[in-house]
Amino acid sequence: MGVGVFAFLGTLAVISALGVILQRSPVHSLLALVATLLALSGLMIGLGAVAIGFLQAIVYVGAIMVLFLFVIWLLNLQRDPGEPGRLAVKFFGAIAVAALVAELFAFFVRAPMSPMETSSSYGSVDRLADLIFSRYLVAFEVASLMLLVAVVGAVAVARRWPGDEARPNGAVGADRPVLQQARRA
Amino acid sequence: MTPVSYYLVLGAVLFAIGVAGVIMRRNLIVIFMSIEIMLNAVNLTLVALGRALGSADGQVMVFFVMTVGAAEAAVGLAIILAAFRNRHTVNADEIGLLRW
Amino acid sequence: MLINLLIDTAKAIVAVLLVLNLSAVLLWFERKGSALIQDRIGANRAAIFGIGRRLGMPNLGVTNTFVADPLKMFTKEDFVPDQADKFLHALAPFLSLFPVLITFAVVPFGDRLIIGSRVIDLQVCQLDAGVLYLLAALGVGVYGAALAGWASNNRWALLGGVRASAQMISYELAMGLAIIAIVMTFGTLDLQDICRQQGSVWFGWLPKWGILYQPLAFLLLFTAGIAETKRIPFDMPEGESELIAGYFTEYSGGKQAAFMLTDFAEVVLVSALVTTFFFGGWQVPYLHPDGLHFPGVGPILLPNLIVALLGVVAFGMKVVFFCWLQILLRWTLPRFRYDQLMYLGWKVLLPLGLLNLAATAVVIVALG
Numbered sequence: 001m002g003v004g005v006f007a008f009l010g011t012l013a014v015i016s017a018l019g020v021i022l023q024r025s026p027v028h029s030l031l032a033l034v035a036t037l038l039a040l041s042g043l044m045i046g047l048g049a050v051a052i053g054f055l056q057a058i059v060y061v062g063a064i065m066v067l068f069l070f071v072i073w074l075l076n077l078q079r080d081p082g083e084p085g086r087l088a089v090k091f092f093g094a095i096a097v098a099a100l101v102a103e104l105f106a107f108f109v110r111a112p113m114s115p116m117e118t119s120s121s122y123g124s125v126d127r128l129a130d131l132i133f134s135r136y137l138v139a140f141e142v143a144s145l146m147l148l149v150a151v152v153g154a155v156a157v158a159r160r161w162p163g164d165e166a167r168p169n170g171a172v173g174a175d176r177p178v179l180q181q182a183r184r185a
Numbered sequence: 186m187t188p189v190s191y192y193l194v195l196g197a198v199l200f201a202i203g204v205a206g207v208i209m210r211r212n213l214i215v216i217f218m219s220i221e222i223m224l225n226a227v228n229l230t231l232v233a234l235g236r237a238l239g240s241a242d243g244q245v246m247v248f249f250v251m252t253v254g255a256a257e258a259a260v261g262l263a264i265i266l267a268a269f270r271n272r273h274t275v276n277a278d279e280i281g282l283l284r285w
Numbered sequence: 286m287l288i289n290l291l292i293d294t295a296k297a298i299v300a301v302l303l304v305l306n307l308s309a310v311l312l313w314f315e316r317k318g319s320a321l322i323q324d325r326i327g328a329n330r331a332a333i334f335g336i337g338r339r340l341g342m343p344n345l346g347v348t349n350t351f352v353a354d355p356l357k358m359f360t361k362e363d364f365v366p367d368q369a370d371k372f373l374h375a376l377a378p379f380l381s382l383f384p385v386l387i388t389f390a391v392v393p394f395g396d397r398l399i400i401g402s403r404v405i406d407l408q409v410c411q412l413d414a415g416v417l418y419l420l421a422a423l424g425v426g427v428y429g430a431a432l433a434g435w436a437s438n439n440r441w442a443l444l445g446g447v448r449a450s451a452q453m454i455s456y457e458l459a460m461g462l463a464i465i466a467i468v469m470t471f472g473t474l475d476l477q478d479i480c481r482q483q484g485s486v487w488f489g490w491l492p493k494w495g496i497l498y499q500p501l502a503f504l505l506l507f508t509a510g511i512a513e514t515k516r517i518p519f520d521m522p523e524g525e526s527e528l529i530a531g532y533f534t535e536y537s538g539g540k541q542a543a544f545m546l547t548d549f550a551e552v553v554l555v556s557a558l559v560t561t562f563f564f565g566g567w568q569v570p571y572l573h574p575d576g577l578h579f580p581g582v583g584p585i586l587l588p589n590l591i592v593a594l595l596g597v598v599a600f601g602m603k604v605v606f607f608c609w610l611q612i613l614l615r616w617t618l619p620r621f622r623y624d625q626l627m628y629l630g631w632k633v634l635l636p637l638g639l640l641n642l643a644a645t646a647v648v649i650v651a652l653g
Contacts, residue, residue: 002187003187003191006187006191006192010191010195013195013199014195014198014199014202017199017202017203017222018202020202020206020215020218020219020222021202021205021206021209021210021215021219025370026212026214026215027370027373027432027435028373029214029215029218030218031373031428031432033218033221033222034428036199036222036225037221037225038425040199040225040228040229041421043192043195043229044228044229044232044247047192047232047233047236048236049232049235049236049244049247050412050413050414050417051244051414051417052228052232052244052247052248054414054417054418054420054421055248055251055417056225056228056247056251057421057424057425058417058420058421058424059251059254059255060221060225060251060254061421061424061425062420062421062423062424062425062427062454062457063255063424063454064221064254064255064258066427066431066450066454067258067259067262068214068217068218068258068262069431069450070447070450070451071214071262071265071266072214073435073443073447074266075214075265075266075269075275077212077214077275089208089209090208090209093205093208093209094205094209096204096208097201097202097204097205097208100197100200100201100204101197101198101201104193104194104197104200104201105194105197105198122235122236122239122241124413125413125414125417125474127241128241128244128245128248131241131242131244131245132245132248136245136249139249143249143252143253146252146253146256147252147255147256149256150255150256150257150259150260151259153259153260153263154259154260154262154263155263157260157263157264157266157267158262158263158266158267160270
């Protein structure tokens, strides 16, 4: 991929990533994140990782971000009111981040990098599938099991259990005396 | 061709933006999104390094990061939902029951 | 270099214009066809100086649909609700139309065309991972309807947007499973390659079309595809008796036209996908790159230009047939209830798709 395309996609990714953390409205943040992810998947495709790049778009943009959108709607999140009184955190946070950037930058710029491999099969679906279904087969199976556990767990956590409505203001642990004592203490 | 170090620097910058989001924002959903930015910055780095080293294993790692990211998003959003139901807020500072 | 760029641009423009024009023709067909089905007259008001009437012709509503209505649409006030999110409200129609149109980039509409020494593949973009591109574009398509509903700041619109996005991601699963079965059968992700492989024949006379390998996947893809277009019987997102007009309640003029166009472009897309995966794409039975080979008859040789043109025409005819079928379905079936829709998507189509996938895998392994 040429430097021009890299510069365009890279700038898009950075600007929209900044948009994610600077926007007040969660829906706008989410859209900015979608733009970041699409730019990143473009960069990956440009690097020759075609399958991974498109999978990124399918999995993140097509599924995970829609889930985020649903949750934002479900919670009816409007614009964040400003967050006063947190200037110190922001200040030290900014310093820490700047230090992190500088450190990573210095490290990566000086990292000796061999010229890029130009084999046309680098990111092909065949090669990826060969690896996943041979050397990483166990990891693949574990990952599928993990997804199953995560789905069951998510439903168990997010679901309204019978009796939830009966609690005063739906406060947690109203039926559990130990927690009540802990709160009173 | 663009040198690999450009990609690494871009990955570093995106990662730092994600860290900044986690530190500065108090909205749980936005914090979560910042974590996704960090994950994806790492994904880009893995793909670029895999390209530089001529090995497709980096891409396999990205594949697994995406899988874990999906699982994490499902569970994390469920937790946010449950927390919101109990506390009626998504502000991380106000959800401090387990903090002393 | 420059000539290649020109050829690519021409292919892209031709593909997009074909889709948009076919969408407009479908709109006309839907108005007149539905009138025929429901024993009405249909669009018949506007006419240019009444020429047709003086010649004793029935008013076919052509002027109505192709001239008067677009003029009306684009000269209407572009109304934006007071509390709406102005930026997203303006962005949403394009976010809904754009992913559908870019999907056509990987759909092959013909075989190779040879002009002089130049070989032109009649596909806008030859992509080894074409199917993945397709799924990615479909995934991005969810945001148009979702954000249109949210940005309008109207509760009916929001309900429509929620329904639309839930419906689309539910049926994308069934769609993906059907497409994976096809990918397993043909062993490639390249749509042009899938078309080419459907060119040979069995027993000397039966064309090896995808539907013969994967009849169940065809039903899955077609059903899920109709659900993706959000038209009756799957039109809960805009169900006018419940939600006014669903996610585009607050749109008028050109933006609303963009949503309508998306609907019809999606109809064309589903037809093109079904044609490509299951009905040989641009394949004409017994037509090989050098001419016709009827079983039992000697070859009839044809020049490449004729063969390529026949392919494009065949693809067009198949696509138009499936568009017609979808419009017929749309005016024949009643609307589902929302729980029925989710039941169909998650408890019928998804298990069927998984079963189909397992059966395909077993057959592939058994046949070596």
